[in-house]
Amino acid sequence: MPAEAAPPRRAGGSDRVAHAILLLGVVLFALPLWIVLMGSTHDAATIGRGEVPLLPGGHAVENYTAAWQRGGAGVPGGRMLWNSTVMALSIALGKIAISIISAYAVVFFRFPFRKAAFWSIFITLMLPVEVRIFPTFKVVSDLGMVxxxxxxxxxxIASATATLLFRQFFMTIPDEFVEAAKMDGAGPLRFFWDVVLPLSRTNMAALFVILFVYGWNQYLWPLLVATSADVETVVIGMVKMIGSEANTEWNIVMATCVLALLPPVAVVILMQRWFVKGLTETEK
Structure with missing residues (x-):
């Protein structure tokens, strides 16, 4: 009788090490967030004494109410959150719309200097934001958009990165799709609407999550262009709320930080399935 195959060895030790490393990473990442969450439920005196609360307190309602209605530096937290939401949504949707159209033109249309047009877009990735931010601010100021x-x-609102990603995806669409659309009498707009857009749904969803978080976390540009309370974002507002050590209401600051976390976390959670599919799968 043939000898039975030996059972596969279990890598129990390596699994435990990997799990321990993952657990340590989770603790290092989550502990500061937990301290902020717990600190937002205590009064200012507790935080002012330098205590690090790890258990909830009894001032959550009043702290979050104050953060929403009063905020800091004279701007209500609700107003700052609204401004950040408008900016993040507009940036994400605008970048996707402009990038997908420009990538579609570069891939599926034939015109002079087509590759030069793409590389002129791509080369802007080599320029740091600080290099072009002051000329951009000068243009915005001259146009009265401060x-x-x-x-x-x-x-x-334009994104060379998103244009590159859409271009690379469009280049994987088989030529047979284009020929079939031509045989059916579909023009460029119908081919874009009926074929390209449905194939790009997961890519757009993944980019939306990334670009929404990018727009939400913008700091340098809003700091320059939004000097009025009417358009102040929550990221700028939280920085202004931190004054001198004696005058800072840390409980309100922490409550505002928790409120500022909610929209991007909600976007990631709600679109998690699409986000993962967009990063790992290619639909054809």
Whole structure:
């Protein structure tokens, strides 16, 4: 009788090490967030004494109410969250719309200097934000868009990265799809709407999550262009709330930080399935 195959060896030791490393990473990442969450439920005196609360307190309702209605530096937290939401949504949707159209033109249309047009877009990735931020601010100021939603959104609404990603995906679409669309009498717009857009749904979803978080976390550009309370974002507002050590209401600051976490976390959770599919799968 043939000898039975030996059972596969279990890598129990290596699994335990991997799990221990993952657990340590989770603790290092989650502990500061937990301290902020717990600190937002205590009064200012507790935080002022330098205590690090690890258990919830009894001032959560009043702290979050104050953060929403009063905020800091004279701007209600609700207003700052609204401004950040408008900016992040507009930046994400605008970048996707502009990038998918420009990538579609570069891949499926034939015109002079087509590759030069793409590389002129791509080369902007080599320029640091600090290099072009002051010329951009000069243009925005001359156009009278300082302290407006347009000034916050339009200068950062184009994305060379998203254009590159859409271009690389469009190049994987088989030529047979294009030929079949031509045989059916579909023009460029119908081919874009009926074929390209449905194939790009997961890619758009993944980019939306990334670009929404990018727009939400914007700091340098809103700091320059939004000097009015009417368009102040929550990221700028939290920085302004931190004054001198004696005058800072840390419980309100922490409550505002928790509120500022909710929209991007909600976007990631709600679109998690699409986000993972967009990063790992290619639909054809």
């Amino acid at each position: 302290n407006t939603y347009a000034g916050l959104i339009i200068p950062v």
